[in-house]
Amino acid sequence: MAPRSSAPPVSRSTDRTAGRPHDRRRAWLVTVMIVTFMVVNFADKSVLGLAAVPIMDELHISNGTYGLISSSFYLLFSLSGLVVGFFSSRISSRTMLFVMALLWAVAQLPVLAVAAVPTLIAGRVLLGAAEGPAASMSMHALYKWFPPERRGLPSALQIGGAAIGTLVSAPVLTWLITDFGWRSAYAALAVVSLLWALVWWRTGHDGPYDEARPPRGDSPRPAKRLPYRRLLLTGTVLGSIASAFGAAWALALAHAWLPAYLRTELDLSPHAVATTVSAVSALSLVLLLTVSPLMDALKARGVSSRWSSGAAQGSAVCVAACAMAAFPFADGPVIRLLLIGVAFGTVAVAIPLHYVTAAEVVPAAQRGAVFGIVAATGTLPGLIAPFVTGRLIDAAETASSGYATAFLIAAAVMLLSGASAVIAIRPEQDARRMGLHTERAPSPP
Numbered sequence: 001m002a003p004r005s006s007a008p009p010v011s012r013s014t015d016r017t018a019g020r021p022h023d024r025r026r027a028w029l030v031t032v033m034i035v036t037f038m039v040v041n042f043a044d045k046s047v048l049g050l051a052a053v054p055i056m057d058e059l060h061i062s063n064g065t066y067g068l069i070s071s072s073f074y075l076l077f078s079l080s081g082l083v084v085g086f087f088s089s090r091i092s093s094r095t096m097l098f099v100m101a102l103l104w105a106v107a108q109l110p111v112l113a114v115a116a117v118p119t120l121i122a123g124r125v126l127l128g129a130a131e132g133p134a135a136s137m138s139m140h141a142l143y144k145w146f147p148p149e150r151r152g153l154p155s156a157l158q159i160g161g162a163a164i165g166t167l168v169s170a171p172v173l174t175w176l177i178t179d180f181g182w183r184s185a186y187a188a189l190a191v192v193s194l195l196w197a198l199v200w201w202r203t204g205h206d207g208p209y210d211e212a213r214p215p216r217g218d219s220p221r222p223a224k225r226l227p228y229r230r231l232l233l234t235g236t237v238l239g240s241i242a243s244a245f246g247a248a249w250a251l252a253l254a255h256a257w258l259p260a261y262l263r264t265e266l267d268l269s270p271h272a273v274a275t276t277v278s279a280v281s282a283l284s285l286v287l288l289l290t291v292s293p294l295m296d297a298l299k300a301r302g303v304s305s306r307w308s309s310g311a312a313q314g315s316a317v318c319v320a321a322c323a324m325a326a327f328p329f330a331d332g333p334v335i336r337l338l339l340i341g342v343a344f345g346t347v348a349v350a351i352p353l354h355y356v357t358a359a360e361v362v363p364a365a366q367r368g369a370v371f372g373i374v375a376a377t378g379t380l381p382g383l384i385a386p387f388v389t390g391r392l393i394d395a396a397e398t399a400s401s402g403y404a405t406a407f408l409i410a411a412a413v414m415l416l417s418g419a420s421a422v423i424a425i426r427p428e429q430d431a432r433r434m435g436l437h438t439e440r441a442p443s444p445p
Contacts, residue, residue, distance in 0.1 A: 038161025067390020085372015239424030244378025246417025310425030
């Protein structure tokens with residue numbers, strides 16, 4: 001049986017978007033700004049892990065306390081993503097991203113005033129609350145500038161900004177930390193976040209592919225809406241959440257514990273750690289820039305989204321899980337580092353694809369809210385994994401055995417999540433069952 005077209009559902013927006021002017025230059029300018037937004041986002045997120053060893057040494061804190069500080073980032077992360085998602089149809093993306101970036105700058109300040117565990121936690125909690133909606137709402141803003149069949153590459157670039165953020169920030173922040181002290185890295189990030197917010201306020205605008213806000217001159221038409229319970233219980237949305245969950249477990253460990261593991265267990269220098277972290281991010285970036293356009297090409301040839309996007313993201317998480325289980329026991333530093341790259345780099349594929357598959361079974365007017373829910377539930381591992389890892393290291397006879405146990409648990413969670421995604425994601429079937437249209441929107445002129 002020939003595979004069906006895998007275009008995301010466009011509901012009643014086809015006629016409405018067909019006659020709208022589409023500014024390609026503006027669309028790609030917004031894309032550049034959003035990629036930069038994600039670069040800053042992940043630099044902010046990475047600084048604690050890169051500074052973990054000097055902070056732990058200076059403040060005399062245990063692995064468990066450091067794990068608590070790292071996990072505190074996610075205390076309000078999921079909740080804020082959920083809440084902001086429901087307001088996304090009432091507040092412009094321009095305003096939302098502007099406020100988020102301002103809060104990122106403010107979140108770096110407490111530890112600059114007083115370096116202590118409470119201020120570290122306070123700053124991470126505020127930063128997590130401000131970054132919780134960042135990925136889903138910036139993706140939502142990006143989708144307003146591209147029709148459904150052209151979202152693969154922009155989505156990959158948006159998530160690629162995360163890889164670029166770690167790729168660039170690891171050596172730069174490590175240089176600041178080693179030459180000027182870890183506080184200088186926090187100060188630099190506060191300035192960068194503020195500068196991005198000011199530039200975005202002048203250049204950022206909402207695009208024409210926004211069904212929740214009809215353009216001037218159009219008579220308002222009620223957008224198609226479905227009960228959220230029905231949307232969230234579809235296999236495609238649940239499978240998308242599963243793949244995000246597995247990927248987020250690996251990413252949480254990468255940000256919180258990978259630099260410390262490389263320093264203390266593999267005895268790498270700070271600059272070698274930065275190089276390794278950057279290499280993992282480079283692998284993620286290469287995969288993002290090759291896999292997502294490949295998915296678009298497969299869809300153009302009529303391959304269903306179940307296989308082109310669903311199976312791809314689930315398989316990526318499963319492959320990463322196998323590498324995660326293997327590298328603590330690998331002989332030789334080269335093999336171990338290669339497996340580390342696969343374990344922490346391959347999961348990046350799941351991030352843009354889980355948004356793509358979720359979007360295909362959700363009316364555009366409800367997309368922001370569903371993205372917020374998917375992000376909130378899919379990123380819950382960040383609240384659990386860093387803290388549990390710290391406790392495991394403190395409780396184990398040796399730090400090496402504690403790390404090994406933590407990585408094996410991660411592998412089991414990732415394997416289950418990835419397999420669930422492969423089985424559950426079936427966008428075409430779910431879209432038909434809910435009465436959503438599956439025809440493609442016309443390309444912009």
